[in-house]
Amino acid sequence: MTEDEALRLFKCLADRSRLQILKSLAREDMYVEQLAGRLDLTPPTVSFHLKKLLESGAVRCEKSQYYMMYSLQREVFDLSMLDILTAQSEDAEQQAARDAAYRQKVLDAFFEYGKLKSIPVQRKKERIILEEVVKAFEPDRDYAEREVNLLLADYYDDFCTLRRDLVAEKLLTRDHGVYRRALRAE
Amino acid sequence: MMNDDKLRSMMRYFDENLKDCRAQEEALRAAQRGDEAIFARIRGNVFDIFKTVLGVARDHEQDEDALKRFFFGRLESIPRGWEQALQQAEAHADAQRAHIEHIKLQAVRDIRAQAEELWGAKA
Numbered sequence: 001m002t003e004d005e006a007l008r009l010f011k012c013l014a015d016r017s018r019l020q021i022l023k024s025l026a027r028e029d030m031y032v033e034q035l036a037g038r039l040d041l042t043p044p045t046v047s048f049h050l051k052k053l054l055e056s057g058a059v060r061c062e063k064s065q066y067y068m069m070y071s072l073q074r075e076v077f078d079l080s081m082l083d084i085l086t087a088q089s090e091d092a093e094q095q096a097a098r099d100a101a102y103r104q105k106v107l108d109a110f111f112e113y114g115k116l117k118s119i120p121v122q123r124k125k126e127r128i129i130l131e132e133v134v135k136a137f138e139p140d141r142d143y144a145e146r147e148v149n150l151l152l153a154d155y156y157d158d159f160c161t162l163r164r165d166l167v168a169e170k171l172l173t174r175d176h177g178v179y180r181r182a183l184r185a186e
Numbered sequence: 187m188m189n190d191d192k193l194r195s196m197m198r199y200f201d202e203n204l205k206d207c208r209a210q211e212e213a214l215r216a217a218q219r220g221d222e223a224i225f226a227r228i229r230g231n232v233f234d235i236f237k238t239v240l241g242v243a244r245d246h247e248q249d250e251d252a253l254k255r256f257f258f259g260r261l262e263s264i265p266r267g268w269e270q271a272l273q274q275a276e277a278h279a280d281a282q283r284a285h286i287e288h289i290k291l292q293a294v295r296d297i298r299a300q301a302e303e304l305w306g307a308k309a
Contacts, residue, residue: 014218014220015218015219015220015221016217016218016219017219017221017222041222044285044288045222045225045285047281047285048221048281048282048285049221051281051282052221052282
């Protein structure tokens with residue numbers, strides 16, 4: 001279920017009459033007049049609510065002899081709240097694509113043939129650069145400062161600044177002269 | 187000559203219906219029946235419109251026949267647009283819009299029945 005579908009469904013359910021219609025349909029399939037009689041609503045009012053429920057995907061209908069029979073769209077209600085909350089939203093996908101494109105643009109601008117041209121002044125851009133550089137370090141491995149310098153020198157001549165910035169951004173940890181790639185530096 | 191009793195009676199009819207609609211709207215809203223609360227408000231709005239029309243007729247017309255002509259004339263002309271809207275909604279299978287137009291037109295039918303009971307058939 002997409003985020004828009006979930007929003008439409010929850011908005012539609014936030015009405016006592018519609019909830020009661022759904023409760024009735026959970027017990028058995030029904031037509032408009034049956035629902036109207038059971039819920040003490042007029043048939044046009046029931047039709048109005050059913051139309052909204054149809055649009056939200058909560059119910060389905062099919063012609064049965066002379067009547068339109070309405071039934072619960074059970075697969076929608078079989079979903080758990082967690083299924084809905086963990087579903088990747090279209091917005092999130094679009095945002096992720098935009099972030100990836102921006103990231104690549106920054107990398108292209110500051111790297112040339114694998115070598116850093118300069119350290120960006122803007123913090124956001126510098127963070128992107130440093131996240132790329134830190135990939136040179138293996139996780140779960142200790143590095144002496146000399147090893148760190150050698151690795152960083154491949155990227156940038158001023159490796160001391162780069163090293164200090166990596167520590168400041170918490171992408172590398174330093175403990176008694178021993179460096180490690182931080183756990184969150186994925 | 188204006189029959190004030192009939193006029194007062196019709197105004198009372200509007201006031202009572204307006205009060206009922208507002209009470210219904212509040213009760214429905216409190217019961218988390220938002221759409222039906224809106225229907226009650228729409229019905230109330232129709233009573234409010236025709237109460238205003240009757241007020242204008244009372245202030246501008248000198249005799250009862252002129253008042254009846256004015257009022258029944260508006261009972262014909264004002265809902266014309268609603269009837270067209272209903273036809274359009276039905277043609278486009280827009281059940282939600284159609285239901286709202288039905289509510290407005292039903293309120294007009296109720297008002298007309300009351301007015302005809304008081305003043306007889308339309309002028």
